[in-house]
Amino acid sequence: MSHRNARLTVHGRRILVERVLAGRPVAHVAAEMGISRPTAHKWVRRWRAEGDAGLLDRSSRPRTTPHRTPAVTEDEVCRLRTERKLGPARIGPILGLPASTVHRILVRHGLNRLAWLDRPTGEPVRRYERARPGELVHVDIKKLGNIPDGGGWRTVGRAAGEAHRQATTDARKSSKPVIGYSFVHSAVDDHSRLAYSEVLPDERQHTAAGFWQRANAFFTAHGITVQRVLTDNGSCYKARLFTRTLAATGITHKKIRPYRPQTNGKVERFNRTLLDEWAYQRPYHSNDERTRALADFLHTYNHHRSHTALGGHPPISRVNNPAGQYT
DSSP states (O other), X not given: OOXXXXXXXXXXXXXXXXXXXXXXXXXXXXXXXXXXXXXXXXXXXXXXXXXGGGGSOOOOOOSOOTTSOOHHHHHHHHHHHHHHOOOHHHHHHHHTOOHHHHHHHHHHTTOSXXXXXXXXXXXXXXXXXXXXXXXXXXXEEEEEEOOXXXXXXXXXOHHHHHHHHHHHOOOEETTEEOOOEEEEEEEEETTTXXXXXXXXXOOOHHHHHHHXXXXXXXXXXXXXXXXXXXXXXXXXXXXXXXXXXXXXXXXXXXEOOTTXXXXXXXXXXXXXXXXXXXXXXXXXXXXXXXXXXXXXXXXXXXXXXXXXXXXTXXXXXXXXXXXXXXX
């Protein structure tokens, strides 16, 4: 339909034309179908001039816009946006334009959100997506501080938190207890966003290689054959062991350009979701409790959580297996 209140679909317009061609008065047919006589005459006239193609919806955009802002002015608005990162309220006074006009210009050129621009260069961010699952899998590691048994100071207060740290570990550095870190290894499919994660004790090459073998088995179980893996330039990924582990199953290893984490952006964004919806979602009273909660988060993320990049559907909806068989 042209809009949500339109009375007739293309099928309804065909019925209108058929009734008029059968010899019935246009006014009678219009009353039956709940539309005005001018509207009925319009569809009959279009059908006689163009056939069935005349019954399709048309754009309501005007053929000409004589009062549109000159192209030179629009170019200057875009230049101020990309070079100086100014908003409509700042650009308007500089060019003598209302802020609302500047905003419409930025929307028209896809520059209305700074998140869509690469901050250093001001160029629009180029987004890509592989055509099918398995063409590319993003892999990365997120470092998290461990939680002492009984809870950290954010959960139980500083005094109790310090006592829990003292009781949890014998490791000391300058007489202070060292709780250490956990390393969340994650793999995210580029097309479907299907994700697999594990909490592991380090980020060494043997740990990373073992993680990938289990992650690959996870994707295989979901009917996904991985062709390429993209990682950053961490030491565990630069090691020959990791590349050989991929090559053993016919997988190509790709590394991002140094200092360009945006290239691995899908797993970087997943790491942020991990923090918001799992690691920091609620207070945990031990590291084991937080680790156990990861499985529930991953199931929710893959099978139930709506993903804006997937039209509000969960990642499993883009995998070959039907979503209905998962609970």
